[in-house]
Amino acid sequence: xxxxxxxxxxxxxxxxxxxxxxxxxxxxxxxxxxxxxxxxxxxxxxxxxxxxxxxxxxxxxxxxxxxxxxxxxxxxxxxxxxxxxxxxxxxxxxxxxxxxxxxxxxxxxxxxxxxxxxx
Amino acid sequence: xxxxxxxxxxxxxxxxxxxxxxxxxxxxxxxxxxxxxxxxxxxxxxxxxxxxxxxxxxxxxxxxxxxxxxxxxxxxxxxxxxxxxxxxxxxxxxxxxxxxxxxxxxxxxxxxx
Numbered sequence: 243x244x245x246x247x248x249x250x251x252x253x254x255x256x257x258x259x260x261x262x263x264x265x266x267x268x269x270x271x272x273x274x275x276x277x278x279x280x281x282x283x284x285x286x287x288x289x290x291x292x293x294x295x296x297x298x299x300x301x302x303x304x305x306x307x308x309x310x311x312x313x314x315x316x317x318x319x320x321x322x323x324x325x326x327x328x329x330x331x332x333x334x335x336x337x338x339x340x341x342x343x344x345x346x347x348x349x350x351x352x353x354x355x356x357x358x359x360x361x
Numbered sequence: 362x363x364x365x366x367x368x369x370x371x372x373x374x375x376x377x378x379x380x381x382x383x384x385x386x387x388x389x390x391x392x393x394x395x396x397x398x399x400x401x402x403x404x405x406x407x408x409x410x411x412x413x414x415x416x417x418x419x420x421x422x423x424x425x426x427x428x429x430x431x432x433x434x435x436x437x438x439x440x441x442x443x444x445x446x447x448x449x450x451x452x453x454x455x456x457x458x459x460x461x462x463x464x465x466x467x468x469x470x471x472x473x474x
Contacts (some may be wrong), residue, residue, distance in 0.1 A: 246404075274460065285464040286405070296445075332369065333406045339460055350460065352397075352404035 246338050248278055248353035255326055256361055263321045263356045265336030267347045271316035272338035276350070277309070280333040292319040326360045363388045365465035367451055373471045374441055382436040382468045384451030390429050392458035396436050397450040399467065405450055409436075441472045 245268040265275055273294050278286040290300045290311050298311035310322040319338075323330055336358050337356040364387040374380050383401050384394070393412045396458065397405035410419045411427045418425045424437040448467040455461035 248404075276461070283466070285450070285466040286462075288461055288463070291461065333402075337404075349406065350395075350462070352406065355402070355404045357402070 243353045244338075244340065245306075246279050246336065246351045246353040248336060250332075250356060252357040252359075253355065254359045257327050258325055259271075261326055261358060263336075264290045264335055265321070265338070265353050267317045267338045267351070270338075270339065270340055273316060274278045274339045275313060275319040276337045276339075277311060277319075277321050277358075278335045278337070280335060280348065280355075286335060289321075302336065313323075326358070328360045331358055331360045363391070363393070363449055363453060363455070365453060365463060367449075367465035367468045369466055371469040371471055373473065376442060376472055376474050378441055380438040380441045380445070380470055380472070382449050382451075382470065384434040384436065384465055386432050386453055389457065390432070391453040393454060393463070394425075394427055395452045396423075396425055396434075397452060397464075399448045399450055401448075404442050407465075408449075424474055438470075440468075443472045443474055446470055446472050 247266045249264045275287045275292040279289050280286045288301050290298045290306045292313040293296045294313045294316050300306045313319040315331045330343050337350045337352045339350050366385040367412045395410045396408045399405045410427045411425045424436045448469045450467040451463040451465040455463045
């Protein structure tokens, strides 16, 4: 099946620094990738939709200047948490959709997640 | 906005029994509903999708039902095994037939020998 990887799997950083998380589709091309955030014992919350070659669209309440998303190729999207603070500590998960698949298909593949801890 | 309700209490069942998990939504009828499995510290893994015009779908030991009148989906695992222990998430299209998903908080299933 389709595989999505994330790097790093976990990261610890100091408050005020920026952290970049990569999401890669390993064996397929993805025109659309999604970024989610999950706090302990809570559901996944969609943060933004990343489309190859265009600007990301952010969900209501998500600061686009704080969570920079770049989707430079059909296999790579990056999320940069700028000036991270302890409240940004969370589990960040990306997912990818196969290029060319119509809406509502079941081909959304999730990465293993990145655990971010901001001290 | 759409809200999804899953039983937040863990479901504990004995190996070999059928586990039944519930997903209720409160607002509009979705074009489709999905079930995922999530293990601790891992991303969700897709299990099944059922569309609004389908009442039941099966995949090996898994069965999903979709009742748009009750606004409810049931997820069944037959002949459950300890390896089935995980959190099971229900997800709907955020708005009709979009790829954006809204997730429930999940139900933790524990299958004991």
